[in-house]
Amino acid sequence: MTERIKNLHDELRNTLHREEPPAGFAERVLNRVAEQPVAGRSTPGPFGSGVTGRSEGLFIGGSKGRADAVARGEARFKLPFIQWAAAAALVAAVAGGFEYIAKQEQRAEGEAARERVVLALHIAGSKLQLVQTKINRLHEQPEKNSNQ
C-alpha cells in the first residue's frame, strides 16, 4: 500500500515539475502585445486615458469587450448631436408656429380695424351726403319759385 502511494507521489512530481520557458518567450509575448491594433487594446475613452489605463493590466487578452464599450461610448458621444438637432428643429417649429399664430391674429385685428375705419367713413360720408342733399334742395327751391 505504501509502495503504491510512493509510486503515485513520484509520478505526480514528474508530471507537475517546474519547467523553464524557452529562451526569448517573454520578449515574444511583449512583442505580440505591442503589435496588437490600437482599437483592440486601449483607446482613450471620453473620460481620458486614466480610466482605461487602470484596466490595461486586467484585460490583455479580452480587448473585444472593451472595444464594444468604446464603440458604445462613441455612439453615446454622437447621440446628443442628433438629440440637439431634433430639439433645435422642434424649438424652431414651435417658435415658427407661435409667430404664424401671432401674425394671423395681428392680420385679423388689422383687417377688422380696416373694416371699422371704412364703416366709420361710410357713415360719416352718408350723413354729410344727407346734408348735401338738403342744401341742394334748398338751392333748387328758390330757382323753381323764380321760374314760376
Add this chain to the structure above:
Amino acid sequence: MKTVALFYTLLLLPAVANAARGQDVKIPASVERLAAKAVETVNVTVDGALLQLAGKFLSSSDPDQVKIKTLIGNLKGIYVRSFEFANEGEYSPADVESLRSQLRSPEWSKMVAVSSKKGGDNVDVFFKMDKEKIAGLVVIAAEPKELTFVNIVGPIDLDQLSSLGGQFGIPKVDLKGPQK
C-alpha cells in the same frame, strides 16, 4: 384689499385721462344707454394704434385704398355711434343736447346746420380749427328714428374725404357746395 383697489385706480387714472383727451368730445352715458332701446347700433371706436394698424392693411398699390390710407394717416381717432330705433321718440332732445353742448367752445365752429320741420331731420356739422386747418369734424344727425354721432379727431382733408365717394360703399359727397 381696499388699499390695493385704490392703488390700481390711481395707477389707471392717467391712462383714462389720456384716453379721454384723445376724444375731446365725450359720448355721455345717457347716449351710450340708447343702445339698449335701439334695434340696430353701430359702435365704432378706432383710435391711434388701431388706426395705424388699419393703415398697414390698406394696399399701397390700389389707388382707392391709398386715398383712405392718406386720409387716416394723420388722424388720431374715429368715433361713431349710430342708433336706429323701431319707433319715433325713442331718444330725447336732451340726449342730442348733451352732445351739442360740448361743441359750444370757441375752438368748434358750426359750419352747417340743416333742420327740416317736414321730415324732422336735424343735421349739424361742426369743425374744429387749428391754425386755419381743420383739426376735427363732428356730425350729429338726429332723425326721427335714428341718431348718429360721428367724431373724426385729427387733421382731415375734406377734398380727400369727398374723393372717397363711391369707394368701399362710401357715398359720394360734394363738400364744395352745389354747382350753379
